[in-house]
Amino acid sequence: MKSSLVDELKLIAGSDYVLTEQQQTNAYLYDEVEKAYRPEADKSSIVVKAGSTEQVSAIMKLADDNCIPVVVRGGATGLCGGCTPINESIILSMERLNGILEIDRKNMVAVLEAGVTLMDLLEELDKYNDLSFPVHPGDEGAQMGGMAVTNAGGARAVRHGVMRKHIMGLTIVLPNGEILELGGKLIKNNAGYNLMQLILGSEGTLAVVTKIVLKIYPKERYSATIVAPFENFEDACCAVMDILQSGNLPLAVEYMDKHLFVGTAEMLGLEWQAKKGNADLLIILSEKSEDQLYAACREINEICERNHSYETLYAGKTEEQQELLLIRSQHYEYIKDSICDSFDMAVPVSEVSAFIRDLKMLVKEYDTDTNVIAHIADGNVHNDILYLKDGSVPDYASELKQKMYDICFSYGGTITGEHGIGKIRRQDLILQKASAELELMRGIKKVFDPNNIMNPGTVL
Numbered sequence: 001m002k003s004s005l006v007d008e009l010k011l012i013a014g015s016d017y018v019l020t021e022q023q024q025t026n027a028y029l030y031d032e033v034e035k036a037y038r039p040e041a042d043k044s045s046i047v048v049k050a051g052s053t054e055q056v057s058a059i060m061k062l063a064d065d066n067c068i069p070v071v072v073r074g075g076a077t078g079l080c081g082g083c084t085p086i087n088e089s090i091i092l093s094m095e096r097l098n099g100i101l102e103i104d105r106k107n108m109v110a111v112l113e114a115g116v117t118l119m120d121l122l123e124e125l126d127k128y129n130d131l132s133f134p135v136h137p138g139d140e141g142a143q144m145g146g147m148a149v150t151n152a153g154g155a156r157a158v159r160h161g162v163m164r165k166h167i168m169g170l171t172i173v174l175p176n177g178e179i180l181e182l183g184g185k186l187i188k189n190n191a192g193y194n195l196m197q198l199i200l201g202s203e204g205t206l207a208v209v210t211k212i213v214l215k216i217y218p219k220e221r222y223s224a225t226i227v228a229p230f231e232n233f234e235d236a237c238c239a240v241m242d243i244l245q246s247g248n249l250p251l252a253v254e255y256m257d258k259h260l261f262v263g264t265a266e267m268l269g270l271e272w273q274a275k276k277g278n279a280d281l282l283i284i285l286s287e288k289s290e291d292q293l294y295a296a297c298r299e300i301n302e303i304c305e306r307n308h309s310y311e312t313l314y315a316g317k318t319e320e321q322q323e324l325l326l327i328r329s330q331h332y333e334y335i336k337d338s339i340c341d342s343f344d345m346a347v348p349v350s351e352v353s354a355f356i357r358d359l360k361m362l363v364k365e366y367d368t369d370t371n372v373i374a375h376i377a378d379g380n381v382h383n384d385i386l387y388l389k390d391g392s393v394p395d396y397a398s399e400l401k402q403k404m405y406d407i408c409f410s411y412g413g414t415i416t417g418e419h420g421i422g423k424i425r426r427q428d429l430i431l432q433k434a435s436a437e438l439e440l441m442r443g444i445k446k447v448f449d450p451n452n453i454m455n456p457g458t459v460l
């Protein structure tokens with residue numbers, strides 16, 4: 001990058017906050033996508049750590065005037081290469097924009113800078129004892145700005161929905177440096193097109209988010225976790241449908257193939273207590289009173305039994321529940337060295353059982369297997385393609401992926417329920433979307449970012 005540009009960036013952000021040496025910038029190139037299928041980063045990219053919305057504005061204007069790509073880096077917990085610069089870029093790190101500006105109890109909103117991590121927010125709300133925020137993608141290092149623009153979901157979406165539902169306002173900086181306030185603390189606001197909703201899920205391709213007005217909620221104090229073992233996933237899926245139709249709304253309903261629960265527990269030096277069956281549901285309940293919690297547990301237990309579950313296990317103590325969650329959340333460590341691609345497809349919840357069945361039948365045709373992990377009550381299924389025994393990528397990998405997508409589409413599904421398109425699924429988006437819809441998306445991108453400086457090569 002031209003030294004005169006670097007000098008200007010240093011003037012804007014302060015010289016301590018502009019990193020140009022590869023030794024320093026190397027830590028800013030990748031997200032959590034596995035090495036085997038991550039995009040290759042352009043190592044000549046430099047890092048700028050902005051300290052205010054005004055600095056972001058000045059950086060964007062400079063970049064736009066010089067047609068330099070800008071890749072915003074949040075917590076870098078993304079799973080689709082979104083914050084990896086594939087051209088020589090300014091990596092705009094949001095880590096300094098980490099202020100919790102206001103906890104407004106009257107309106108039940110928090111006003112946050114975009115670099116506040118989920119962990120920061122939860123720790124802050126803990127101080128109030130009676131406040132909470134429900135959206136929880138697996139990694140608490142995710143920043144609120146990153147969670148907003150990826151419209152993050154996670155296990156609790158079954159009850160609380162995804163980020164989109166909880167954001168009331170954004171401060172954004174357009175690629176040309178203009179600062180806009182979208183939405184605010186208003187519950188109702190129908191003035192014009194909703195540009196704020198367009199930014200949510202835009203994966204850093206339209207604007208930089210610097211501030212967020214977020215809904216917060218009263219804490220639910222009583223929680224329990226049920227492990228329901230079934231002989232097969234078909235019965236487990238029927239139980240999920242019945243639970244949803246019964247009016248019970250668990251905080252989370254998670255599915256993993258049994259061998260993943262057992263293997264991950266072993267890896268952690270623990271033991272998976274549900275011995276029977278092949279398909280386990282982890283059902284997390286959270287209620288305002290003990291009576292409500294017991295009533296929900298009883299009803300859900302009955303529903304599982306009606307759908308032929310083996311005896312369910314109940315965890316009420318915090319430590320027991322945390323152990324179960326740990327096993328659920330660490331499964332990736334258990335499988336990651338064996339997979340060469342992983343997916344985040346979603347289908348209507350009524351189709352999950354048939355979808356999983358077809359995926360499992362398909363991989364058998366290739367004499368391989370696939371690990372199934374699902375936010376099952378959202379119809380959101382994570383599965384993968386395995387390396388061959390000799391550690392190589394199978395030559396059928398792209399054919400198999402295409403066939404998995406075809407099954408997903410045949411059930412009215414999407415190639416990504418929550419992780420997004422990023423850089424690794426760009427070619428796949430074309431398989432799902434009509435060309436007229438893609439054209440509209442390209443048009444929107446052009447209006448926001450005529451010089452295509454915002455995270456080029458992402459989404460579109």
Ligand SMILES: Cc1cc2nc3c(=O)[nH]c(=O)nc-3n(C[C@H](O)[C@H](O)[C@H](O)COP(=O)(O)OP(=O)(O)OC[C@H]3O[C@@H](n4cnc5c(N)ncnc54)[C@H](O)[C@@H]3O)c2cc1C
Nearest residue numbers: 074075076077078082137138143145146147153154204209
């Ligand atoms: C173990 C694990 C489990 C996960 N589980 C889930 C899950 O259950 N559900 C789920 O939805 N996700 C999950 N994720 C993915 C990830 O945590 C989410 O996508 C998260 O929202 C990304 O936030 P981030 O701050 O890390 O963003 P990053 O990875 O830093 O960036 C993601 C994208 O957003 C852009 N971006 C970041 N901040 C801004 C900003 N302020 N303004 C404009 N653009 C910005 C980046 O350029 C990039 O394109 C998981 C990840 C891990 C590692």
